[in-house]
Amino acid sequence: MAKLTEEEIRTAGQAAHDAYYEDGYWAGREIADQLKGEMIRNGNTSDDDKYAFKESTSYSWD
Secondary structure, three states: OOOOOHHHHHHHHHHHHHHHHHHOHHHHHHHHHHHHHHHHHOOOOOHHHHHHHHHHHOOOOO
């Protein structure tokens, strides 16, 4: 599978961020966890990728 672009990570991360504000912590966390899983499967595990995840979702990678 091809790696996600930074823009794709940020777009999906924004959805998690928005869900947090609209539906609460766990709604956002579920989307963030799905994004993290997809990033791992696609090889997006560099420090830059993790930073884009954290900045766009407001959730930690760990």
